[in-house]
Amino acid sequence: MTRAARSRAVACAALLVAVMTGCVAIPTGGPVTAGGGGQVREQDGVVVLAQGPQTDAEPTRIVEGFLLAMDAEVTGDFDITRQFLAADERSEWDPGAETIVASTTMVEQTGDAQVTVSLAVKAKVDVDGRYVEVPADALETLRYELVQDARGAWRIAYAPDVLVVDSRRFAQQFRETSLYFLTPDSRVLVPEVRFFRDRNVPTAVVRALLAGPSPWLQDAVTSAIPPGTELKPEAVSFERGGVAEMTFEPARAVLEADRGLLLAQLDASLRPLGVTTLVVRAGAGGAVIEGVPDVLPAPDAGELEILVDGQTLRVVADAPAAVDGAGVVQGAAPGSPARSADGLVRVALADPSTLVTVPVGSAEQRTLLTGPALAAPSVDRYAWVWTARGSGAGRLDAVRLDGTAVEVTADWLAGRTVQAVRVSRDGTRVAIVSRGPDGVTLNVAGVTRDGGGVPLTIGPGVRAGGSLTPAAAASIVWVDDVTLGMLAEGDAGVTPYRVPVSGGSTPLPAVADAVELAADRGSRSLYVVTADGDLLRHEGGTWVAVPGVTGVLDVAGAAFPG
Known part of the structure; x- marks a missing residue:
């Protein structure tokens, strides 16, 4: 729709409102009476009614009307929308095949009987409901072929099997x-x-x-x-x-x-x-099946833990307290602590190339793995410690406290450098930030294990947070069972985001010097560590410094993963 056409539409709408309100008179006389004590309900939302095609509409108007009717009938049977289609196309068009969530739409005639629709795409949802957030600059073009019927009215002879909605309509x-x-x-x-x-x-x-x-x-x-x-x-x-x-x-x-x-x-x-x-x-007429489920929720994230001068501390009531029995991690640059839910597995990086156990009780610090630019470790519920060597080897590394180590491969990681790894608390999925020819991306993949829980391979990676660019710190953490926390580059500096595995990302207030994220007890509570070693908690829509906590080297983002 052109700017002039939009202006005419707004003017017509204003005129209609004026006419309608002109028919309502407010009494100016008579006695004062008490109100009924009723409550004013907030309007649920504007209900948009689909309108069919006009007989003399030009091709662009037909396609514009088709898109508007489609948007209005999202939860209906598209009866009005199909009126814009030629007779043969009405039964062929399948709006459930794919949904495009668009931020802007431009319609233009590109041939005598062809109309092109250009979309700025925010996301796509496939026929089975899988939502993929696309890169911020994603564009898509849809082409519609039209014909004139026996009365000379234009109708759409071919329409892509796509449902186009805007973000607001999609949310509703x-x-x-x-x-x-x-x-x-x-x-x-x-x-x-x-x-x-x-x-x-x-x-x-x-x-x-x-x-x-x-x-x-x-x-x-x-x-x-x-x-x-x-x-x-x-x-x-x-x-x-x-x-x-x-x-x-x-x-x-x-x-x-x-x-x-x-x-x-x-x-x-x-x-x-x-x-x-x-x-x-x-079966039809069969007995109602009964049974007692024996399943557990995903393990809790546990208490937030931090590393200060190599010493592991837990944050209790926003105050640091020593972890009983945990000794000081020795190394050139100790950081990136991680632990299991029961606390029996505790590891950290003694320096960027050395993964070690945290000394606990009489157990001394031991080296588990060495390699260039190791990713911060993550402990899964099977007591495997995950990391990756920053060498573009196309794999992850998993090791147990007894020194048993396995290489966990993924074809799609070949030629990519892994920068961050986090295993979900249930142990079935792994979030990976990696750098490759297409830049830095966040992907989530399934973990295939043997009968004893040993990780074998990583499945195909699904892109999450496609509109974002992970920050250099490449910090990620599982906030809950379906949502990740990630630091991403933004116009205001480094910005923490909540990134669903499937869904649209949500920004939080920017923290220019943020270097690490953590989640507390599996809730939607997030913490940030700054380059100066301060610990900030997300509270009331902003970041608040946790009192008494300074000099933080790194955090154990959660018990699962650590």
Whole structure:
């Protein structure tokens, strides 16, 4: 729409408001009466109604109207939107194939019967609800072919199978939810975030669970739902009061499954949607399946720990306290402490090239690994210590306290230099900041292990925080089970961000001299260490200095990972 056209639209809207308000008279006389005591409700939001095509509209107007109607019918059946399409295209066009979240849209006619739409893209969501944040300067072009019908009216003969929405509409009309799978030992639930149009969301969630985890995660997790299980009928009945009913086929496979774990996955995935009671049947008219789930939440992050002059301290009530039995780390530049949840594994970097154990009790400091520019270590729930040698070797290194070491490879890391590593608290995913020909990126990948929990390989990496450039400090930490904290370069200096594995990144106030991030007890509480050694806590929308804490060399971002 041109600037002039927009001005005419605004003028028409203003005229309409004036006409409507002109029909309402406010009484100026009569007795004073008491009000009804009612409350003024805040308006839920502007409801945009889709409008069909005008008979004499030019091609650009047809495409503009098509995009507006599409945006207005995000949670509908696109009945009005399809009126802009030629008869044959109405049944062919599939708006669910992909969603583009756009910040700006420009429509122009590029041929006698062709209209081009240029989009500044913020994110993309695929048919299965997987959200990918794209680089800040991402652009995309969509082309629409038009024809004239028997009456001479223009209609769209070809439209890309894409749903285009702006960020505000996406936030209003799409529902963020987690699908829950299981760790290979079936002890911990693992979330994978998806985004679905806000209609029949319980059905969309159950269908996605039956389809299984995304390719990047599938070798790192398992599911108690038998392969090939189908939802029959193909919808979840969601009643008032929070009762969700569904039937799975084939019945025999469902009855032979671990029903407790199956129900645990369904309950964790559906409860945030308001489901309080699950009724799951094995086959049409079959018995309601029952079971007792035996799963645990992901391990807590533990207390925040810091390293001051080589001494490990824990932050309790915003004051440092000594960690019982922990000795001083010896080395040229001790830093980057990490530990397990139970505190039995404690490590640090004695210098940038030496990974050591932290002396505890009578146990002396020992060297576990050496290499150039080692990444800050991270301890997983299987007691493996992860790091990486900054050599572009295309792998990560994992070592245990007994000296057992393995190389964990990933094809996509070949030729890249790993700068930061953090394993998720459930041990199934690893976040990696690496530098390569395309610059510095943050990726999350699944971890494949053997039956004893030994890490074997890393799966395909999925890009997170695609609009961001990780800072030179390359500090990352798991804030919760689906969100990372990262320092990124920004116009105001180094800026901490909350970066979902799937979703849009959120900036926090900039800290120009920030060098390290930490998360406390797995909550959404974040800490920053500055170049001067001060510890700042995010509180009330700003960063507040933790009193009595100075000279911080580094932090143990969390117990899982450390």
